[in-house]
Amino acid sequence: xxxxxxxxxxxxxxxxxxxxxxxxxxxxxxxxxxxxxxxxxxxxxxxxxxxxxxxxxxxxxxxxxxxxxxxxxxxxxxxxxxxxxxxxxxxxxxxxxxxxxxxxxxxxxxxxxxxxxxxxxxxxxxxxxxxxxxxxxxxxxxxxxxxxxxxxxxxxxxxxxxxxxxxxxxxxxxxxxxxxxxxxxxxxxxxxxxxxxxxxxxxxxxxxxxxxxxxxxxxxxxxxxxxxxxxxxxxxxxxxxxxxxxxxxxxxxxxxxxxxxxxxxxxxxxxxxxxxxxxxxxxxxxxxxxxxxxxxxxxxxxxxxxxxxxxxxxxxxxxxxxxxxxxxxxxxxxxxxxxxxxxxxxxxxxxxxxx
Amino acid sequence: xxxxxxxxxxxxxxxxxxxxxxxxxxxxxxxxxxxxxxxxxxxxxxxxxxxxxxxxxxxxxxxxxxxxxxxxxxxxxxxxxxxxxxxxxxxxxxxxxxxxxxxxxxxxxxxxxxxxxxxxxxxxxxxxxxxxxxxxxxxxxxxxxxxxxxxxxxxxxxxxxxxxxxxxxxxxxxxxxxxxxxxxxxxxxxxxxxxxxxxxxxxxxxxxxxxxxxxxxxxxxxxxxxxxxxxxxxxxxxxxxxxxxxxxxxxxxxxxxxxxxxxxxxxxxxxxxxxxxxxxxxxxxxxxxxxxxxxxxxxxxxxxxxxxxxxxxxxxxxxx
Numbered sequence: 001x002x003x004x005x006x007x008x009x010x011x012x013x014x015x016x017x018x019x020x021x022x023x024x025x026x027x028x029x030x031x032x033x034x035x036x037x038x039x040x041x042x043x044x045x046x047x048x049x050x051x052x053x054x055x056x057x058x059x060x061x062x063x064x065x066x067x068x069x070x071x072x073x074x075x076x077x078x079x080x081x082x083x084x085x086x087x088x089x090x091x092x093x094x095x096x097x098x099x100x101x102x103x104x105x106x107x108x109x110x111x112x113x114x115x116x117x118x119x120x121x122x123x124x125x126x127x128x129x130x131x132x133x134x135x136x137x138x139x140x141x142x143x144x145x146x147x148x149x150x151x152x153x154x155x156x157x158x159x160x161x162x163x164x165x166x167x168x169x170x171x172x173x174x175x176x177x178x179x180x181x182x183x184x185x186x187x188x189x190x191x192x193x194x195x196x197x198x199x200x201x202x203x204x205x206x207x208x209x210x211x212x213x214x215x216x217x218x219x220x221x222x223x224x225x226x227x228x229x230x231x232x233x234x235x236x237x238x239x240x241x242x243x244x245x246x247x248x249x250x251x252x253x254x255x256x257x258x259x260x261x262x263x264x265x266x267x268x269x270x271x272x273x274x275x276x277x278x279x280x281x282x283x284x285x286x287x288x289x290x291x292x293x294x295x296x297x298x299x300x301x302x303x304x305x306x307x308x309x310x311x312x313x314x315x316x317x318x319x320x321x322x323x324x325x326x327x328x329x330x331x332x333x334x335x336x337x338x339x340x341x342x343x344x345x346x347x348x349x350x351x352x353x354x355x
Numbered sequence: 356x357x358x359x360x361x362x363x364x365x366x367x368x369x370x371x372x373x374x375x376x377x378x379x380x381x382x383x384x385x386x387x388x389x390x391x392x393x394x395x396x397x398x399x400x401x402x403x404x405x406x407x408x409x410x411x412x413x414x415x416x417x418x419x420x421x422x423x424x425x426x427x428x429x430x431x432x433x434x435x436x437x438x439x440x441x442x443x444x445x446x447x448x449x450x451x452x453x454x455x456x457x458x459x460x461x462x463x464x465x466x467x468x469x470x471x472x473x474x475x476x477x478x479x480x481x482x483x484x485x486x487x488x489x490x491x492x493x494x495x496x497x498x499x500x501x502x503x504x505x506x507x508x509x510x511x512x513x514x515x516x517x518x519x520x521x522x523x524x525x526x527x528x529x530x531x532x533x534x535x536x537x538x539x540x541x542x543x544x545x546x547x548x549x550x551x552x553x554x555x556x557x558x559x560x561x562x563x564x565x566x567x568x569x570x571x572x573x574x575x576x577x578x579x580x581x582x583x584x585x586x587x588x589x590x591x592x593x594x595x596x597x598x599x600x601x602x603x604x605x606x607x608x609x610x611x612x613x614x615x616x617x618x619x620x621x622x623x624x625x626x627x628x629x630x631x632x633x634x635x636x637x638x639x640x641x642x643x644x645x646x647x648x649x650x651x652x653x654x655x656x657x658x659x660x661x662x663x664x665x666x667x668x669x670x671x672x673x674x675x
Contacts, residue, residue: 087428120461128427129459133451139417140452143424143432150380150406150430157424169444173417180412335458336497338465338520341549341591 009214011207013222013254016229019282021290029233033297038080039228040292041306043072043285046096048310049105052318053095053112057263061322063114066093070226070258073284074190076100077231078158078253081239085155087126087148089141093190093257094130094160101125105317106324115327116335134195135165138174138187145178145185145248156184156242158235164195166212167203175250179216184242186235187213187250190225192257197270213250225253226284258283329353358536364506365395365471365527368513369433371543373403376431379517382409383418383435392437393473393532419445419470423453426468431517439474439526440483446491453522454497469516469523474502475567475612476659477530479652485529486649487613492524493590493622499548500590502526502566506537508587511546519548526589528566535570551593553600557582560672561600563623564610565589568660572610575665579673589619597623598630605636606672612659615643637675640668 017023050069056062068075075096082088082101090097098108103125111118111130119129131137141159148155165171166189178185189209193200206212213220223230231253238249256279260267267276292298330353333344340348348354359367373379381396381403387410390397400408411418415436422432436442449470457465476485492500501516501523503509509527516523554573559580564572569585576583582600586592601607607627609620620641627639642660650658 089424116459117461119459121463123463128464129456131452133447136420136447136451139420139448140424140427142417143421143426144428145424146421147425147428147430150425151428170416170420173412173414174420176412177414177417177421181409331461335462337457342594343591 009211011211011220011222014230014234015224015227016233017227017287017291019287021287021294023229023291027233029229029236031229031232033295035080036292036295036297039076039232040288040298042076042080042100043228043288044303044306045310045313046072046076046099047285048307048314049099049108050095052314053109054259054263056109056318062109062112064262064264065112066262067257067259068093068096070256070279070283071190071192072096073228073288074188074225074231074253074255077228078188078235078251081232081235082158083155083239085126085153086239087128087141087144087155087157089128089137089144089157089159090130091134091137091161091165092130092132093162097160098127101127103127105313106320109317109321110324113321116331117327135161135168136170137161138165138168138171139177141185141187142174142178142183145183145242146181148184149181154243156186156239158186158188158239160188160190162189162195163191163193163200163203163209164198165189166209175213175216175248178248179218182245182247184245185248186238186242187248188235188253189250190253190255192255194257194261194267194271196261196265208252210250210252218248218250220250220252222252222254225255226282226287228284228288256282356538356540359506359539360533360536361503361506361509361527362393362395362532364510364539365513366397366399367539367541368510368517369396369399370402372514372517373399373407375543378429379431379433380407380409380425381433381435382411382422384411384413384437386410386435391435393529395471395527396435415441416444416448419448419453422468422470423448423456423466426466427456427464432468433517434468434470436470436472438480438484439472439488440486442470442472449492449498449522450495454495457497457521465520466522467520469513469525471525471527473529473532474526475528475530476649476655477567479655482651485655487611489526489589490613490617490619493619497521498590499523499588500526501548501588502528503587504528504531504566504569504585505535506539508546508552508585510539511544512548512587514543515545515548518545523548526566530567531570546587548588549591549593551587551596552585553582553596554585555581555583557604559604560606560608560669561597561604562608562610563597566612568610568612571660571662572665575662575669579669581669592619592623594626594630597627601627601631602634605634606675607635607639608642608665608668608672609639610642610660610665612644614646615641616646618643637672640672642668
């Protein structure tokens with residue numbers, strides 16, 4: 001009889017471009033300059049949208065809003081790595097993913113104002129309405145990936161959630177099934193260090209969230225979530241693997257939520273100003289700008305032009321959103337089932353919402 | 356036409372629908388080689404293969420959650436949850452996702468899926484194998500809740516459930532699985548969801564029941580002038596059939612094996628109070644379980660409404 005090690009695992013960390021804007025050529029993904037500019041322009045756009053959303057909320061023109069500030073590289077980098085036929089299962093802090101995929105900006109604002117029509121996803125996009133309950137949508141991505149496999153389709157499902165969501169039982173059951181059936185799914189955990197006021201250390205005693213994947217028999221990787229290239233590369237690689245039939249991947253994007261949890265939160269109650277200041281130095285745009293400058297892809301004028309363009313897009317979207325006709329109260333009932341029940345028809349009449 | 360039991364009728368419905376529609380898939384614990392703990396899915400894996408008949412990990416939340424994902428992607432999953440009390444872990448998947456996907460996306464997405472599960476007392480099972488928690492689900496907007504009572508309606512209702520564009524919870528009375536045999540035609544026939552059946556016409560008492568309690572109410576009704584309604588679809592229940600009968604009889608007894616407090620009988624009673632109070636000769640009486648957890652095997656006969664308790668209710672309402 002003997003005692004021996006029967007299983008070992010290692011967790012990789014990937015950083016392509018560091019905080020000073022220097023790229024590691026050994027891991028640099030195959031991207032054209034056009035794609036690099038697309039990263040930059042999309043980050044500027046989602047940030048412009050995000051800033052305006054917060055101002056609109058302060059002015060009473062938008063409801064409670066969940067800021068994505070600080071997480072733009074994780075969202076833009078992963079979303080721009082997706083194929084047209086891939087399906088996306090987002091959480092509520094994924095405005096950047098939606099917009100990177102071409103989601104109508106006015107609809108996004110409309111949703112945050114409190115209108116379900118904001119999540120009436122256009123037909124050409126395979127994005128699910130954002131999941132407000134935390135982590136509970138993880139098994140849906142698993143199931144959709146399972147259906148893709150059953151149907152013999154060559155696409156993949158991508159699921160976004162956070163460090164908080166990774167603690168839910170839903171993540172366990174969703175990951176486990178994906179591992180057992182080797183499904184084409186990529187789980188992207190944006191570890192932004194805070195689940196409202198609860199720090200990452202309270203979610204798990206494990207050193208990384210990425211390593212959880214090994215418990216389910218598939219690979220996990222931690223990437224610098226503030227580096228758009230790292231996230232892009234990891235997502236591309238994971239999608240390619242999924243589509244080759246080699247199973248799921250868990251990508252932990254190590255990032256930071258620079259704003260409050262939502263506009264209803266006050267993060268000063270539970271975290272220090274110094275911590276936020278330190279992370280601000282690492283935010284995604286700074287290093288992308290430095291990197292592009294070194295490559296001769298960035299000038300002050302270029303950025304000014306991109307920012308002005310983004311402002312224009314956001315202004316137009318706000319106008320469009322604010323001009324949108326109000327919902328009918330009957331819609332509260334009418335979309336519940338494919339056909340309204342007799343009780344619902346009666347209720348529509350009693351409430352005076354329909355004759 | 357062969358005489359078959361409910362297990363065989365459900366198996367036949369699954370087989371025929373899977374034959375007809377390649378998007379219909381079955382998943383759950385032990386549904387493959389074992390054919391399900393009640394053998395309802397027997398033979399399906401041999402016929403349709405493991406890609407369409409999936410033995411899953413022990414993971415009720417995951418199973419229902421994955422079925423939601425499958426339905427979003429164009430499959431028609433039919434889930435088996437081994438016993439109704441095992442479903443509690445997955446309630447959030449129903450309430451937060453399956454039943455509201457259509458409205459949250461304003462019609463872009465929907466979750467056409469069926470979750471089948473045996474329910475109810477009478478099989479002397481271990482703890483948490485005998486719950487009747489239909490009311491929890493009936494309270495959810497956007498779902499249909501169905502409970503057959505015979506081999507014939509089990510098949511017809513399940514085919515309708517599989518073809519329904521929205522989520523359906525299909526509650527199979529475990530006690531009845533093998534206790535009744537009846538003629539069931541092979542091939543396709545459907546029983547519409549949302550329609551009750553007047554099993555027996557009568558002028559004295561409207562008796563409303565479903566599943567196991569439907570049969571017990573029929574037995575108890577001997578000697579009384581009962582109009583017996585087998586509700587079959589619990590959500591949305593057939594208000595019209597109930598109302599027509601109550602207007603005729605003026606007396607109502609509702610029988611169910613779930614607890615009386617906030618049970619489905621409460622909704623039916625309140626509906627009748629709103630819609631038929633002027634037609635009622637006396638109080639609506641519910642025969643149901645006490646406000647207590649389902650007991651283990653040795654006490655379950657006390658918990659379940661007995662023939663005597665139902666007859667007592669009939670005598671009570673006939674005083675008016």
